[in-house]
Amino acid sequence: MADNIYLGNDIALINGDIAFSANQDFEIIKNDDNLKQAVYNRIATFKGELFNKEYGSEVYKCLGEKWTNELNTRLTGFIFEALNQEPRVKEITNIEFKYDDIKKEVTVKLSFLPINENTELNLVFPLFIG
Numbered sequence: 001m002a003d004n005i006y007l008g009n010d011i012a013l014i015n016g017d018i019a020f021s022a023n024q025d026f027e028i029i030k031n032d033d034n035l036k037q038a039v040y041n042r043i044a045t046f047k048g049e050l051f052n053k054e055y056g057s058e059v060y061k062c063l064g065e066k067w068t069n070e071l072n073t074r075l076t077g078f079i080f081e082a083l084n085q086e087p088r089v090k091e092i093t094n095i096e097f098k099y100d101d102i103k104k105e106v107t108v109k110l111s112f113l114p115i116n117e118n119t120e121l122n123l124v125f126p127l128f129i130g
Contacts, residue, residue, distance in 0.1 A: 006116050007035045007088055035088050035114055036123050042082050043108075044125075057082035062129050067099040067106070075106070075127070083112065090115045104128065 012019040012029035019027035029037055045056035058078045065071050076095050083089050094111040106127040111120050 007031045007114055010034050032121055036121060039123060040125055042086055043079055072097055088115050093120055
């Protein structure tokens with residue numbers, strides 16, 4: 001992982017909760033890992049949920065829908081729209097979805113290029129839409 005000051009640092013989250021270090025201070029996440037966390041948070045946050053009404057994504061509009069090619073296309077669009085507002089993401093290189101009909105869960109495999117870097121980052125996370 002390269003030390004890229006443009007990717008920043010933040011408080012680390014584990015399953016949405018603040019992570020603490022062994023000395024009970026906030027755990028800090030930096031560089032590539034910070035950007036991955038920020039990308040996930042932007043996608044997982046309902047657009048308009050926070051003080052910044054443009055922050056977040058509209059993937060929540062797909063909750064309860066049956067998995068179809070149209071839903072795949074809509075989710076791709078919602079993720080592109082959200083990440084186009086993330087200034088640290090230079091380019092989204094790939095988005096893949098794998099749907100688990102039993103769990104009603106979509107696994108998202110996302111690849112993107114950060115600003116000032118040529119190494120692609122990969123992020124895999126679940127979306128519960130069923």
